[in-house]
Amino acid sequence: MQIIPTPIDGLVIIEPTVMEDHRGYFFESWQIERYNLPYVHAFVQDNEAGSARGVLRGLHFQTGLHAQGKLVRVIRGAVYDVAVDIRPGSPTFGQYVGVELSGKNKRQFWVPRGFAHGYLALEDQTIFAYKCDNYYRKDAEGSIRYDDPDIGIAWPEIDIPYIVSEKDLAAGTLKSLML
Numbered sequence: 001m002q003i004i005p006t007p008i009d010g011l012v013i014i015e016p017t018v019m020e021d022h023r024g025y026f027f028e029s030w031q032i033e034r035y036n037l038p039y040v041h042a043f044v045q046d047n048e049a050g051s052a053r054g055v056l057r058g059l060h061f062q063t064g065l066h067a068q069g070k071l072v073r074v075i076r077g078a079v080y081d082v083a084v085d086i087r088p089g090s091p092t093f094g095q096y097v098g099v100e101l102s103g104k105n106k107r108q109f110w111v112p113r114g115f116a117h118g119y120l121a122l123e124d125q126t127i128f129a130y131k132c133d134n135y136y137r138k139d140a141e142g143s144i145r146y147d148d149p150d151i152g153i154a155w156p157e158i159d160i161p162y163i164v165s166e167k168d169l170a171a172g173t174l175k176s177l178m179l
Helices: none
Strands: 002-005 012-015 019-021 024-026 045-051 056-062 070-076 078-085 096-102 108-111 115-121 126-132 141-143
Touching: 056 078, 070 078, 070 096, 070 115, 078 108, 078 126, 096 108, 115 126
Parallel strands: none
Antiparallel strands: 002 012, 012 108, 019 024, 045 126, 056 115, 056 141, 070 108, 070 126, 078 096, 078 115
């Protein structure tokens, strides 16, 4: 397994060691001693979402004591996955890292607490899975618009319009977080 740092402290890409033969493949998707991720707390919840090509989810986060770190991966299909630094006082506040995760490359992305997170499904029948180090609380959820010009995420262009929920379209901006 290889842990690849990104330009933003705490965000890392994980490339697991995959063993393949004529029967298929095997890899460890989580192992506490080997992963040794920065800022990780014990995982308490696993989530899974299925999406059609063009579905864009996010940018979501949990606030205060209910903030969540997420270890994300794709089981089937592919996504462009994004984490935005929203940690107050961080030298990289408002900056983002994007990475393609797929069932083929088996990469994982560690998104610690203090980041907004979202993704765009690049293939039909994409299955996205993630471990959380804190429980979801509706009263602690927040979101930022995926197209906030102050962040300037370079989402991949696809030949269909993005499919975004009404809730995500009504999200605030990064500047509204700072008010």
